[in-house]
Amino acid sequence: MPYSKIHINPISPEPTSGSVLVIYTGGTLGMVYETKGRQLVPFNFDQIIERVPEISRLDFAITFLSLPEPIDSSNMNPAIWIELAEIIGSNYDQFDSFVILHGTDTMAYTASALSYLLENLNKPVILTGAQLPIGVARSDARENVITALELAAARNEQGNPIISEVCIYFNSNLLRGNRSKKKESSDFNAFHSENYPALATAGVRIEYNLPYIKPFLPGVELVVHKSLNTQVAFLKMFPGISPEVVQAVMNIPDLRGVVLETFGAGNATTDIWFLSTISRAIKNQIVIFNVSQCDGGRVAQGHYQTSKYLQQAGVVSGSDITPEAAITKMMYVFAIESDYQNCVEMLGKPLRGEMSI
Template structure:
């Protein structure tokens, strides 16, 4: 997708990507990172009900996505949404903030920890203050993603064998650690030792909350105080979808450890809100 958009970037004013709903949020986040200095709209959309069925939502989603991709500021005439977005049902969501939350209703996606970029009713109402500004630089298309990453979701009663199995996958370079609340995790010695060993071996661990709202604040409670010292990187209010694709993107850049840690802990494409 990134290569195709880069190849045809000068030929079109905007792009609409038709995508299956189950992994759409992951693809939207990944493309957000790959398309650096994006100055045109890229809108993901799809349907809960296939287009051939009577009550399909496909036509409405597609037509609105096309309208968003073609939208211009009424006065300035500039691009209205120079970033990757995901439109579904009646809401336009930043690509790095989208999460699928429903499998049976038309309102399938939610904007997590960030206001929608637009809402579609009788009119298409853009939330211009929440949309990224036009970049000053030219588009740069990245094409490398590191596939050796994983997600480890904590749960009460998780065992050392499970944690060791995930963190010890041969060749693993990065792991999203889904913790409780504001980034809290077990304080059992065996668990902390597993994290310490993994970080010492060069594994990048990104701490993301299991909560749909709020953010990770490592050290706010005793149960997360040790994580920073061990080398775990706080993910702030990033979504799991954006976190895993950001790991793939940053580790694919081939930067040194200091640069990689800096990129992982700072906002790149609107995936992290300022404190």
């Protein structure tokens, strides 16, 4: 099915801040009440100005593009991440910035995946959405969309974009995409970034936290990666986890890697059966990536005896990476690299600002 496009020109005859491509994937934001009854249904984006009239007052050109079949973000998958990366890549020279309207449940996964797929990104890619549908009077959709557009269009004194990375904008905060996590399901302040400062805060004015924003790099060429390897898994530690559970995960056919969600600073049980299973998996060239269950702080393998054994076995420390950024990083790394040791080295260092050294 073809993509649906809507072009919105600014009030002034010559836009002052370039052009923005808005990609609608689905989610809560694009829902309205149907004429008869009280059921929420997706609204036709041809009516976007009726729903958000403020858009027509922005001083830059906007093009809305809707996926052929908008989806609930719970149905988001790597194939759509690649499709989004390809849309951005094919339109990269025609537009100055990009905004993606996305459901909140998997937004942090999508932002993380896109940060890896879009190598050498030098333009803003800002994801946003809403906790309440745009058809609800108290919806947060309008403010999120308008401010995301303004952030995407923002330029510095040299005329370069202030933002040149994948971000999430939500409830007045602009966050690095691969540092973000959905923390609230019933609060407007849905997204947090515990281990990295907000890149900007939108109040009466937009205040930019420039030291933490990826700098604009003139002359670099965008590389769009078009594959992800999904032979990965999560294994979350909990008191009483059984050998059968751990072994079932480690024995998945063709498994390449496991994100091991550990306690505190990277700690796990020291039971012999567990350490033996981990060691055997690593000898079979399954990469184990240690990520803390805590939202803040970081993995410090070897700091406690319970994590020293993991370090000795060859488990890779995830430092302060989020689980969302960790699992998508594995998909990306395994798609471009087949050598086990090279994969270990790539996972253990920051590629797109997703973790601290």
